[in-house]
Amino acid sequence: MTVAKTVLTVDDSRTMRDMLRLALSEAGYRVVQAVDGVHGLEVLQGEAPDVIVTDINMPRMDGFGFIEGVRRSGLHRATPILVLTTESDAEKKSRARQAGATGWIVKPFNAAKLVDALRRVAA
Amino acid sequence: MFDTTHSVHAMARRELINFRIGPQEFCVDIMAVREIRGWTPTTPLPHAPAFIRGVVNLRGAVLPVVDLGVRLGLPPSEPTERHAIIVAQVGRQVIGLLVDAVSDILTVGDEAIQPPPDVASERVRAFVRGLLAIEGRLVSLVSLDHVLPAQELDAA
């Protein structure tokens, strides 16, 4: 077993953060968390996650802004970003993809679905 | 939470705190006992039942002290510095039990505990969960669950 992969989760909901942490740490990931887009970018100054999972609707900076911010950055623009969204409609997905999202997870998700999606984007 | 193994391999053995009130011997499960202290004067509570001696300060918490003898139907104690207060956890509450003296820790198997006889009074049956014969002495195992009066009596 190699060093655990790190996942950064960005979500303003404490409930979702707790669920993500539980599911991901049980799957053997190291989990770092941020509460919104601005915080997410701050965390990225000191962390180099293997995958980022972000919500869309957040205060201060939403998921679209956060993804664009990551893609603009020098260091993390090649980091896969999965968007967590309850929206299954094409518009949100397409906006997220335009911003540079790698893939998406439709809420509500279960641990298997989450880990599956992570595996599908993480080298 | 995680490390409870030490209580697991005790299985059928249990440890009991053995104490005396007047000529009679009693014991309680050591798991319920937090500490044993010397007697300190209590602050009496108004309109309290006779078995409530009052309250004392235990490191900042206010603790009721029960005269266990009175509760069990024995005459009231005249506490001196030689008396002891057994600090016990009952449910979510911590209470003090005034006894004459704590004498021993008994280690017994469950099989050594006999049910109280049917002829026992209602009060004995309310508080005495079992009887033990220890070196020819009769020791009553006291259940603390109902030592304090029911909470809901004046909850309204």
Next chain:
Amino acid sequence: MDPMAAIRDTFFQECEEQLGALETGLLTMEGGDCDPETVNGVFRAVHSVKGGAGAFGLDALVRFAHVFETALDDVRAGRLAPDGRVLGVMLRAADALADLVRVSRDGGATDAERDRLLVEDLKALSGSPQPQAPQPDAVASGSADGGDMDGFAFQPLRFELDAPPAPAEQNWTVRFRPEAGLYAKANEAAVLLRELGRLGSALVTLDASALPSFPDLHPEGAYLSWTIDLATAQPESAIREVFEFVEGDCELDIAPAAGQPPGDTGGIGDIDLAALIQQSQATMAAAPVAPGVGAPRAAEPAPDTGIPNPGRASRPADAATAPASKATIRVDLDRVDGLIDLVGELVINQAMLAQRVSEAGLPRSSNVALGLGDLEQLTREIQDSVMAIRAQPVKSVFQRMPRLVREVSAMTGKPVRLLTEGEGTEVDKTVIEHLADPLTHMIRNAIDHGLERPEDRAAAGKPADGTVRLAARHRSGRIVIEVSDDGGGINRARVRASAVAKGLIAPDAVLSDEETDNLIFLPGFSTAETVSDISGRGVGMDVVKRSIQALGGRIAIASRPGQGSTFTMSLPLTLAVLDGMVVSAGGQTLVTPLTAIIETLQPRTGDVHSLGSGATVIAIRGTFIPLVDVGVALGYRAEPLDPARGITLLIENEGCARAALLVDAIQGQRQVVIKSLEANYRRVPGVAAATILGDGRVALILDVDAIVAASRSAAGQAPEFTPAAGFAHV
């Protein structure tokens, strides 16, 4: 604790916060401020509730939140103007959502018919039929097949894992040519190929023919393509799903293969990922990519995944500028409570030490005494600072009131405007928890009894909407909360008649306006001619007053006919400490809350009169006031103290029941730390709480009201006093 149960608790806590934010936001919008951030905040609140509810399978909650969210999305997108009607529906929807949350947490049922009508109203707002709420699992069905094998599929095995009977294996040819956009989104061809390999066995062929010569090589271009011969028992949808995230960013062709199954070719059965990546890398090794150089994204740059990304492994040394996050921390309340308890101990210990020093006879000017003075000051400051940690704005209680006002307004048919002020005023959490009930009752009362009916208001030349004002502020170390209405004021003639009819006052009692107004605080008093649903049965202002006094607070009323009434309550900022007067009675040391005491008097023998049946009164400046011997009342002694040998504490009960307490002696004033008797024992009549004094012993804090009330009933039906005190002895 089961981690999911803990998260469920978190979810419901968060729901409470979101519901508060929702209502506040809607009310802000109703006030005309439809700032996009406000609207977004409102949307997010509902969205967040829906998201969490989905995770816990709370389908009813998800369905309702979804309809609500759809309407809010229309507002957010400018398709729906948030006028009064729309916000009215949304406020009611917020209330219904709160009920659904509560029912999801505690069980029970909501008003299904109301919920159904609200759903219709919400849908009508959007003006078009809404899509069905996503069923928690239906939305994910697309990925369900692919996920089934997760637990097993790390090695691409082609046999026995499929449920018997195994579907027949089929051969596919997949042609895959990524475009630059695929890499720009951090998808990786190698990962996709690996995922494809998990479906069965694959033969992968790399086509690097499009790779330009070195000078023409764009560092972030996409030049490679692959052809995969795949043998799998999975359906085509499973293959497509592998490429779900890169649809539109690649050329993809999936077709049944014409040839033999790859297994039969004797060639590569499984994908050797390491070899594959090596192959890619070898091909690309010539490309001089400098990650972090940061070509502008506008020019479609893309880090090619063929290149290992050094950024993954390295830590950035410098920090770009980012707004500083708000410097707050979330602390477990138990820790704060623990700290407050410890500081309480410190205060007690400091007091004990001071007492010992004083007993030791050290002069006040000695270094020890001076140092102790400093310690006392410091201890106080620590205590204040620590208490401030637990202080919270009254907003959490105030924000429950708009809903109440809406409900009572609907029930009474009286339109009401609620104004709140000072909701940022902070008070200890222990007090906040006790505010909701009295406030609820006072506001109900203000609407139900205070405000006139619309037609009466019109007749009086007032605006049809009644106004109820809820205000909080700090005043001399206490919090003062006012509930006022612009209604008709107290109908004193009716109050008086009612009090006489109920035998609460003598028919000929002479009462000032203020005294008349205060009659409404008497137990059992109610002026409502019909018992209404709103103010409830058997719960009168006397109960409000009792509960406020139990917190060490006071309540007063000021009323002007035709203009309305104002109820003012003042409460201590904390229930953790109390300013008390330490007294002795019947050989016991007791603490009387200082707020209850108006003055202390040395009674003279001639002032005290026995009325028989155990009741005693004392004449103070011409008024007879009931005298209660505290030692007797608490059962500490059987025989009353000779009043001439004791001290009386004149007790104020907000004007409606003054009394005098007789004690043996006064020891002094002191701030004491309040300790619960109920934690380890139970409530004791006549005792509000306990504290620990400087000598380490427990002293009881008197519940002054209860003692006075009990001594009255003990004395039986008390006789009429002088008219001035006539109403005071109920």
